[in-house]
Amino acid sequence: MKRILGLLGGAALCAHSAAALACGATNExxxxxxxxxxxxxxxxxxxxxxxxxxxxxxxxxxxxxxxxxxxxxxxxxxxxxxxxxxxxxxxxxxxxxxxxxxxxxxxxxxxxxxxxxxxxxxxxxGRERQAPLSLEGKLEVTLETAMEPSIVCPPNRCVCNVNDCLAACRSGAPTPVTRARVKLPRALSGFGRRAATVWLTDGTPYDFAESTKGGPDSEPHEVSLGEYATFDDDGNAQDVRITVPEEAAPYRPCFALRVSDDRGDSVEDSLCLSEAFPLADEPAPATGQEEAQEPSTTSSACSFGIASSPSSQVALALLGLLTLVRRRR
The missing domain is CATH 2.60.40.1220 (Immunoglobulin-like)
Structure with missing residues (x-):
């Protein structure tokens, strides 16, 4: 089962535009x-x-x-x-x-x-240029076990009215899940505020180059989940946690990072875990890195992706997205 899941990048206008597309035209x-x-x-x-x-x-x-x-x-x-x-x-x-x-x-x-x-x-x-945005270190990912409540939301109420949706959703019994704890590298130099987008996909890392063209990346991903993070003045960010959904067949989780500054410059990094998920054994803390890409400079944009997961994870991810939209606006 697939669903469209909007990652509304970089500005409140993205969230406003997504709502307008889903619910009909609204005044600017x-x-x-x-x-x-x-x-x-x-x-x-x-x-x-x-x-x-x-x-x-x-x-x-x-x-x-x-x-x-x-x-x-x-x-x-x-x-x-x-x-x-x-x-x-x-x-x-x-x-x-x-x-x-x-x-x-x-x-x-x-x-x-x-x-x-x-x-x-x-x-x-003055007489000098500001040093460009750069990353110190690489992405690090650890798989952890956690308990999350199952969340059930009624259909058709979560598209146009976030408050109605949240009020109608209900929590069920906690269920065991696997979370990816993503440790971000430091973001150095650049201009003003620095923010990150982290994507979890299956098989290959998320393609930011395709997302800048106005749509999702071109890879046929069955899993495509995104989270935001911000950096403090010293270039440090809190770890990002993403619940890793189970699919019909095992897949290799891949993680892609884009960090952008106030100038619109971006640097990227990515890694894929060496083992398929779910693991054969219980997911004791494990890390893996393979085919990590060198950071590159690109331009920033809003991006959108496709995700799939069991029904309980659908509701959970949807609630997380709505919370994200409310926080960003």
């Missing part, structure tokens, strides 16, 4: 600008331009966000070519070429709402 939220950057002096030559938005109820009945940003060298008015790389509420533009050293720039932003005035600010570059 109305946004107001809350902060922008960079500002001040000694700005890295490869810095992105960021505008943070927050939702507001004080707006038109049918708002249509159409943001634009221009960047010019102060004095000469020479325009800088920018490439958009973010989505609401975290808007971002990346200069196509490095900024000039020791130069003052003027940025001008407009949300595109009717009658909205431009907002401008200035910043001055």
């Amino acid at each position: 939220p109305f946004y107001v600008r809350s902060e922008q950057g960079p500002t001040g002096g000694d700005v890295p030559l490869n810095a992105p331009l960021v505008v943070e938005l927050t939702e507001s109820t004080d707006g038109p009945a049918e708002p249509h966000l159409s943001p634009r940003l221009t960047l010019v060298i102060q004095g000469s008015g020479e325009a800088v070519e920018l490439g958009p790389a973010g989505s609401a509420p975290h808007l971002m533009w990346v200069p196509v070429e490095s900024l000039s050293p020791s130069t003052t720039y003027e940025a001008r932003f407009n949300s595109g709402y009717e009658g909205e005035p431009d907002h401008s600010w200035e910043f001055t570059t």
Whole structure:
């Protein structure tokens, strides 16, 4: 049995869009600008331009966000070519070429709402580039036994109204499951906040290159489950736990990691366990790594996947997704 399971990557707009697709068209939220950057002096030559938005109820009945940003060298008015790389509420533009050293720039932003005035600010570059996002270490995975309550949700109530779904779901007796504890490598350098997406798939690692094209990866996975993680200022993240579903036939669990920063740069890593799941013996703590890929730099995007598992795991994963959507919005 297969189901579509949306992993809504990187911004609250992804969750809003998924809900609109599932439940019919809804009005866009109305946004107001809350902060922008960079500002001040000694700005890295490869810095992105960021505008943070927050939702507001004080707006038109049918708002249509159409943001634009221009960047010019102060004095000469020479325009800088920018490439958009973010989505609401975290808007971002990346200069196509490095900024000039020791130069003052003027940025001008407009949300595109009717009658909205431009907002401008200035910043001055330094002489250095910021080190790119990188990973220190590799993915590590340990299988553990755990007890989880079985969760049963009524059909057709979990698509459009998260609160109704959660209220209608009920817990059954705890059942033994196998969890993968995924230890993430440290995320170093890069710009601003760093966040991770971890995918569990069968047979081969999740293909992020395909997901950036607007759909799931091209591999015919029977298992495709995702989780989010964030990093602290020192680049450390808490371990990610994913319940490993049992399928009709044993399969080799594979794990894929993508870490992204505020510039939209990403680094990736992956591994596949050496033994098939379920194991022949009880899953005592075990680790395995095989065919781990070298980190590579790509662009970030929302991604979607397909998963399958027994009915009790379907309900459990669905509840986890709804909780994820509520937390991200």
